[in-house]
Amino acid sequence: MQQIHKSHLQKKFQCLTEGITKQGDARLLHEIYTALYITEGGRGEVNDEHEVRQIERTSCREAARGRPINCSDVFKPLSGQYKPIRRVLTKGVAGIGKTVSVQKFILDWAEGKENQDIHFILPLPFRELNLMKEKKLSLVELIQHFFPEITDPRFFSGLEHVMFIFDGLDECRLPLHFNSNPRCCDVTEPVSVDVLLTNLIKGNLLPSALLWITTRPAAANQIPPECVDQVTEIRGFNDPQKEEYFRKRISDENLASRTITHLKSSRSLYIMCHIPVFSWITATVVERTSAELGSVEMPRTLTQMYTHFLIIQTSMKNEKYTERKERDEEMIFKLGKLAFQQLEKGNLIFYEEDVRECGIDVTEASVYSGVCTQIFREESGLYKGKVFSFVHLSIQEFLAALYVFLCFSNKERNMPDQQQTSQLSALFRAATLHDLHTTAVDLALQSGNGHLDLFLRFLLGLSLESNQNLLRHLLPQTRSQSQSSEQTAQCVKQKIRDQDTSDRKINLFYCLNELNHHAVVEDIDRSSGTLCVDMLLPGEWETKRFLFEIPKEQLDEFDLQKYIKTPEEDLTELLSPDEVLQKLVPVVTTSTSAR
Incomplete structure (x- = not known):
């Protein structure tokens, strides 16, 4: 036996x-x-x-x-x-x-x-x-x-x-x-x-x-x-285990090496690779994109990564299931609504009544198994039932943010019932994209345990035109939101200055990353020739302020050679040369030219 x-x-x-x-x-x-x-x-x-x-x-x-x-x-x-x-x-x-x-x-x-x-x-x-x-x-x-x-x-x-x-x-x-x-x-x-x-x-x-x-x-x-x-x-994968996973998971050795190198250059993505499910999502995106295009431009933000993942899973579903009852746009909107409602309730798993409440046919949901997993026992017996969950909490948060964005961009067609009384219902009363962003930032900061941190990152990332262009192949009726993200970025920078706790500052830094603002250039004092830059260093938990003394005559031209120290002059610097150069990007971008 x-x-x-x-x-x-x-x-x-x-x-x-x-x-x-x-x-x-x-x-x-x-x-x-x-x-x-x-x-x-x-x-x-x-x-x-x-x-x-x-x-x-x-x-x-x-x-x-x-x-x-x-x-x-x-x-x-x-x-x-x-x-x-x-x-x-x-x-x-x-x-x-x-x-x-x-x-x-x-x-x-x-x-x-x-x-x-x-x-x-x-x-x-x-x-x-x-x-x-x-x-x-x-x-x-x-x-x-x-x-x-x-x-x-x-x-x-x-x-x-x-x-x-x-x-x-x-x-x-x-x-x-x-x-x-x-x-x-x-x-x-x-x-x-x-x-x-x-x-x-x-x-x-x-x-x-x-x-x-x-x-x-x-x-x-x-x-x-x-x-x-x-x-x-x-605790998931440590750094050597991340490399081992990608070399096992990605059959093309050169592509695996490029993926590892790219991930190490992005703090937010590399940290997420502690989670095996995220490493799987990354490998899926890289392999599939490479196979289709012959070359791959690696996603640099979480929003880019999850947008690609959604597109890939939908295309894989279309290859397998040619007879569909619903268009992709309708089904993704309904899955987004389900994700949002369950995020409000704090649920990671849900049952048939939750799914049907969002207008989703249970059999149709199983077709989208790359996004919504269906788990049930099919053997005969007394106890049968269907339990649903998104593949990972972060996918649920991405779809919830996408749902809010779709509601905003198609208000006449998608706006939910205004009688909602939940805390998150304030998002649907936003008049402009900037209002939506500031409301979301405030709601996230009010959540002491950070339960809206990732949702906020995704919502801000979806405002970028590059991500909207990616989505337009999947959601053709989505209206473009061409408003500049600069106003939102300035709002986030001000919030960083106002925060006392490191945790909240750090999530706001990652929000700037989703908006393609990779460091916060606080201000250039031309009278004293001082450039102040706040940023987060790899391996550091506290935000750091860097002061670069730049003479007036050099504000238009930055010469790196003048700022290089020998090992004898500075024994405290533990960053690699590549990392040091990355930290100097904000300085270079404020100069008309750079050596």
Whole structure:
């Protein structure tokens, strides 16, 4: 029975479909898998900041902080630990690789490579358990429902030698009443799934069974601290792992090298590559664009990257599904509306009624699997249902920003109900593009945890004519917004001056990047010949002010040679020559000519 179970798990988990399902491009996990950076994760405390902000902060920590842990060793005690580890809680932001790590753990076990002291591994994702929350059944019945190959009664008398994996606690729709749920110690007693889970975790049911729970940081506190023996954190790819991933993922070696070099030149993109899903999006854009055009101009901003990704996924869908009921423009608008409404509610997953509420045919949504993933069990049985989610939170935020932009650019046709009372409804009352931008900036700054940071970056980026030109192939009825972004950029610069906290300043700097303002030239004092530049350096968390003393006669011509120091003169500069030259771009652009 164990071998049959391993065989089933091996078939289910041996392939990895990155980001999407039903697209037929699954690859063997062993071919594409890149080890992730996993460390001790503290006490399971909650972090409700925007997850991209968490990633940006993590990228600035020293890599050595926290003891690294191999994926296969999460249940092994670390040095200095003596009590056995039964319950592990693994944190990580959306798309960072929690589910893939679980998949690798299961596959290695099923293939006989790791953790063979475990007799059975039983993966039970929360998004599937949600569909059974109204039912009463015993633990035996629950196991037999998900794993029909386990039929031998002897299995249920030796359940202590099993591991349960509950993936996606942040998607849990069960109440998990640890304090008020009744005690249950009998594996044959029918109770609610919620009661089964809380008693398993507390140790009333199967006190020797191993439990592995994965979650986004914002949901970590749903498990009481006394019910967790070890907390780990998945931090995604570190810098060497990013390179390893792109060299595995992009078959053209030269293209992979160019991609890595380009990403290193863009701080915002390189930081996002900590997230494996974003690395996949980047590789998809680069490979597809290169294949179609023969050469590729790498996207320099997040908005460019996600615009290309949307275009690619739509074209791939058109190749596969030639008979369509709806035009691309209509479907993207509806998906944008769904993304916006769920962003307002703070939802990452949603169900059929949410999808239908936005006028989307559930079967049509599955056609757009590159943008909206459909996950459901199709086997016969009592518990069926469909759970939807966008491939990643950042795609949901991009589509939400695109929805707001489309509403603004086609007010007569698209403007939503003015009776909305949510905080974000203020966006739809904007009279001009600049009003829309300033309203969005203010709303983002009012959000203390940064939940609108990425949404704001995308909304500002969509105002650039270059991005609108890209979209026009996909959304031909979208009106051009030719208003200069300079007014918005000046507004963002003023907000930077007004902010006290580094986090908010930094997101505003990235907003300027989306507007093609790569540094803030605060002001040139021609009387003293001083140029003041505020910018963010790679590897730095605080914004820096640079003062360049330039004599009046040299304001029209900048000569780099006069500002070069020898190593003996300056032992503190740790930037490479290329990075130094990048920092001088604002100085050069203020001069009529430059040497």
